[in-house]
Amino acid sequence: MLKTYRFVITRLPANTPSDAAFYLVGSFNNWQPADTHYRFRRQSSGLYGLALRTKQARIEYKVSRGSWATVEGSGHGQVRANRMATHQQARAGELEVRVQSWEDLNGTFQFYSLYDLLLLFSCLQGVLLAVAIPQTQYANRAANRWLLWLLGLGALAMLLTVVSGYREVANAYPKLALLPDFIWFLYGPLFYCYLRRLLFNEVRPAHQWRYLLPVGLQLLVYLPYLLLDSYEFQLKLVSHDAVLRAVLLATGAAAWLSNGAYWLACRRILRAYTRQYESSASYEQSLQYLGTVLGIQAACLILWGFLFGLVLASRWVPFDVDALAARNVELIWLTFSTLPYVLGYVAIRQPEIFKLVPATPANGPDVPAAQPVPEAPSPTLPPPTPVAAPRPGPARPPLALDQPALLATVTAYMQEHKPYLNPSLTIHELATGLKLPPHVLSKVINEGFGKNFFDFINAYRIEEFKAVMATPRAQQYSLLGVALEVGFNSKTAFNRAFKKQTDQTPRQYFSGVREE
Structure with a gap:
């Protein structure tokens, strides 16, 4: 049974050409941007309207001026998420469409949004830290190498996220949007190895390859799409191809679980280190920044989980899940971008964190004192017991202390x-x-x-x-x-x-x- 959707354009950008024609493009016409069957007509009220008849109970759509280069934009230079409408909404009345901007007519001062600037400044902060940390005198270089990888890959992922969202880049290199996803399976193991090296000087070179196994599997899953023709991939991306959507959701869910497991492991490491230095040191270590970093990571994981909740809820409750998901993803990246700012602040206020010496357990080998400590007379210990030459036999219980x-x-x-x-x-x-x-x-x-x-x-x-x-x-x-x-x-x-x-x-x- 055909369902009717009535659209009316109630707002157009001020720089819209006076002779422009407007088309509805979406899931109902295989995303053809200049289909004359779906051209808006000027009504007696002066507004542009269109009646769409389709069997689909739920459609995704955008407004274009006849090509993908002239499709509507988000208002600040980035690609706009697909609009969504259900037949239930259409039955309630006309569906109003407010066009914020055209991708080919965005003004110069609209190119950078506040979101973009925050991410770009975070990238710059990460690069500056990557340059400054190795110059720190007496730095814990073995641990800081892991930190430099974290900063570098994080900065690159944020830069790619900003760049791939712009029209010119998105149209010319649509597959660039997949590259930031590789941080999903890299950040957790890198931070985990950083903590192990920083706090306990633990490293197992023979097994480090296993940390890269998930990202290797991700590359194999993404490879067919990376090898696709750019226009074909762009069409799959815009039309929310079911297979591509399933691949991205499954990969994201696996990455969310992986990062959650690494977060719990890092939390256990930090707690173990705290217990260990409290049993062997009398001074407080500068570890609050690590707790702050774990807090930021936890916030990212919560927002990430909320994103999956939105996707699941959209199967039963009709709402514009794509627009909400896009805002949620932006919020995740904004939260993630605060990490270089935190490290930069700490680097200025507490530069000694990059010189942290791994903990030495109290029951480990004796360590020479850094400063002379007055000696006391030997305390009363259990007298030694003469024994013969050692011979095999059951282990004896330790001597009781006085x-x-x-x-x-x-x-x-x-x-x-x-x-x-x-x-x-x-x-x-x-x-x-x-x-x-x-x-x-x-x-x-x-x-x-x-x-x-x-x-x-x-x-x-x-x-x-x-x-x-x-x-x-x-x-x-x-x-x-x-x-x-x-x-x-x-x-x-x-x-x-x-x-x-x-x-x-x-x-x-x-x-x-x-x-x-």
């Missing part, structure tokens, strides 16, 4: 030598001063004092801070000045440790003392 004696030794050493005043104190340095193996000291602190090394040292610093604040000379200093004097390396580290120890902020605890 924990009360060790607790007393550690407490006396902390009170007498105050090693916590050293802002960069590590468990290896403290173990050297106590003449204990680091893993033994770690066990004593964890089991005897019920804390990790990070909280153990900061507890002494907080008590020292309180003691200093009780003296008259404390009136000459700010809270931050005293905090730095007792061993904290930053205001953030001090505030967080103080709140954790006392359940109050320093300002609340010392309400009569100015903070800075």
